[in-house]
Amino acid sequence: MITSFIIAGIIYVTILIFLARRTRLKEKTTSNYLLAGGNLGMLLGLFTTAATIFSAFTVIGMPDFFRIHGIGSWIFLAVADAMLVYLLIRVGMVIRSRARSLDYQGMAGLLANAYGYKFVGLIAFVGVVIFLVPYISVQIKGVSTFLSAAFPEALPHWGWKTIIVAIMIVYSEVGGLRAIMYNDTLQGIVLFIVIWVIGLNCISEFGSVAGMFQRVESLNADLLSVPGPNGLFTVQFYVISAISIAILPFTQPQISTRIIIMKSNSALRRMAIGLGVFAVLVILPTMFMGMYGAILYSDVPRDEFIGHVLLYDQAPAIAALGLIGLIAAAISTSDSQIFALGTELRSLLSSSDKEALATTRIFIAVFGIAALVFSILSIEHLVSLALTSFSGTALLAPLILTGLLSKKKPGLLIPIATILALVIFILSLMNFIPGRFGTVDIRMILFASLAIVTGIEIIRLKTQP
Amino acid sequence: MKKRNNILKLTDLIFVLITVASFTGVLIPAGKFTPKLMGAPYTAWMGVVFCFAYILLAYIASKYQKEGPDDN
Numbered sequence: 001m002i003t004s005f006i007i008a009g010i011i012y013v014t015i016l017i018f019l020a021r022r023t024r025l026k027e028k029t030t031s032n033y034l035l036a037g038g039n040l041g042m043l044l045g046l047f048t049t050a051a052t053i054f055s056a057f058t059v060i061g062m063p064d065f066f067r068i069h070g071i072g073s074w075i076f077l078a079v080a081d082a083m084l085v086y087l088l089i090r091v092g093m094v095i096r097s098r099a100r101s102l103d104y105q106g107m108a109g110l111l112a113n114a115y116g117y118k119f120v121g122l123i124a125f126v127g128v129v130i131f132l133v134p135y136i137s138v139q140i141k142g143v144s145t146f147l148s149a150a151f152p153e154a155l156p157h158w159g160w161k162t163i164i165v166a167i168m169i170v171y172s173e174v175g176g177l178r179a180i181m182y183n184d185t186l187q188g189i190v191l192f193i194v195i196w197v198i199g200l201n202c203i204s205e206f207g208s209v210a211g212m213f214q215r216v217e218s219l220n221a222d223l224l225s226v227p228g229p230n231g232l233f234t235v236q237f238y239v240i241s242a243i244s245i246a247i248l249p250f251t252q253p254q255i256s257t258r259i260i261i262m263k264s265n266s267a268l269r270r271m272a273i274g275l276g277v278f279a280v281l282v283i284l285p286t287m288f289m290g291m292y293g294a295i296l297y298s299d300v301p302r303d304e305f306i307g308h309v310l311l312y313d314q315a316p317a318i319a320a321l322g323l324i325g326l327i328a329a330a331i332s333t334s335d336s337q338i339f340a341l342g343t344e345l346r347s348l349l350s351s352s353d354k355e356a357l358a359t360t361r362i363f364i365a366v367f368g369i370a371a372l373v374f375s376i377l378s379i380e381h382l383v384s385l386a387l388t389s390f391s392g393t394a395l396l397a398p399l400i401l402t403g404l405l406s407k408k409k410p411g412l413l414i415p416i417a418t419i420l421a422l423v424i425f426i427l428s429l430m431n432f433i434p435g436r437f438g439t440v441d442i443r444m445i446l447f448a449s450l451a452i453v454t455g456i457e458i459i460r461l462k463t464q465p
Numbered sequence: 466m467k468k469r470n471n472i473l474k475l476t477d478l479i480f481v482l483i484t485v486a487s488f489t490g491v492l493i494p495a496g497k498f499t500p501k502l503m504g505a506p507y508t509a510w511m512g513v514v515f516c517f518a519y520i521l522l523a524y525i526a527s528k529y530q531k532e533g534p535d536d537n
Contacts, residue, residue: 082519
C-alpha cells in the first residue's frame, strides 16, 4: 500500500500546488482573499459547503458511532442535516440578502453593526473561537488516527497532527478562500467515490443489505433500534443534536460565509437541495461501514476498527485513495474553519484593509496552532467533540438570527443572555457545575431559556413605536 | 403573492409536523426494528424516508421563496 499511497500523495500535493498557484493573488484584499470575490456558483458552493460539513468527523466518527450505538446514529446526523436544508432555504436566503445589503465582511462585524455595540460582535467572535477550535481538532485527530493506523511505526500521533496543521496553514496563507474551496471540491469528489466503494465492499462481505442486517440482528439486535445498546439515543439527545446541527449554517461562520457569498439566491437554492441529497448519500455508506464493524470488529478499539474498515480490508489502491481523500478532507475542512475565524476577526478590525489583513493572517496561524494543541490534549470521542462544538455555537443562534432578521435595532437582553448561556455551558464542560439536572441536560435548559428571552425581545421590538 | 405566502405557511407547518414526528415513535419506536424494508430495520429506512421528505419540502419551499433582487 505504501507505493500506492506515495503515488496518490504526490498527485494530491501537485494538485494542491497547482490550485494554490492558480488562485494566488497578487494583491490580497478582504474581498478577494477572505471572501473569494463574493461570487460563488452553485457547483463550487455545493462542494465547498458539503466538504465543510462532511469531513473526518463523518468518515471516521460516523462509522464508529454506528458500530457502537447502532442505527439511531442515522437520525442523529442525516435527519438533522435534512432539517438543516429546509432552514437553509427558508432562513438562509433572507440572511444572505440582508448580509449582502450590509456589506458583509464577517458575522461578528455584522452583529456589531446590527446591535450598535462592538462587544456584541466580540461575543460572537469569542463564542466561535471557543467552540470551533475543538471542532477543528476533530479533523486533526481524525486524520492522525487514520495515519497512525496506516503507518503505526512511522510517527507518533502528535507528529502527524503537526504535519497536517503545517500544510493547512501554509495552504490557506498562500491561496485564500478560493484555493480552499477548490480543495474542498477536489476532496468532496474523492471522498464521495472512496466512501461508496468501501461501503459497497462492506455490504458485499455479507451478500446483501438484508444479509448484513440479519447478521447484526443475530449478534446484537439492540443496534437496530433506539436507544441503542448503550442507551444514548434518547429523545432529549435527538432534540439537542437536531437544534445544534440544523442551525449550523447560521451559527458556524465557515458555513454562513459560504451562504452569503453565493452569487445569487437561485444558486443558493440549488446548492441547498444538492446539499441535502449529498448528505444522505455520504452518510448512508458510513452506516454500512458501521454495521460491518459491529459484526466483525465489535470489541476492538476505534483505531483498530478504522484501520481495518478503511485500509487493511480494502484493495491497496482504494486504501491509498481513501487515505489521501481523508487527509484532503481534514485539511480542507480545518482550513475553512481556521479561515472563518480569521474572517470573523477581520470583520471586527477597523484599521486599513492592508493592516487588518496582515493581522488576520497572523491570527489564522495562531488559530491553527491552538487547534493543534487542543487535538493533542483532548481525549474525547470525535462525534462527542463535534456535537459539543455544534451545541456551543448553537447558543449563539438567537443573537445572530435576531440581529440579522430584526428590522429594528435589538436591545442588550439577548447579548447578555448569550454571555450567561456560554459561560454556564463552558463551566458545565469543565465540570464546575453539573451537566445535567435530574434527567434534563443543561443544553436543553439553556436552549429553552434563550428561546424565552428571544421571545420576550421580539415582543418588545414589535410593541416598540 | 398571497398564494405564495400560503404555500410557504403550509410547508412551514408540514416541516413542524415532520420534526415533531421525528422525535416520537413514528420514527424512533423504542426497541422496535420491524417492519423491515428490504432487510433494513424500521428506523433506518424510515429515517431515509424522512430525509427525502424534508428535502422535497425544501424543494417546494425554494420554488416559492423569493428574496432579494436576483429573484424573479
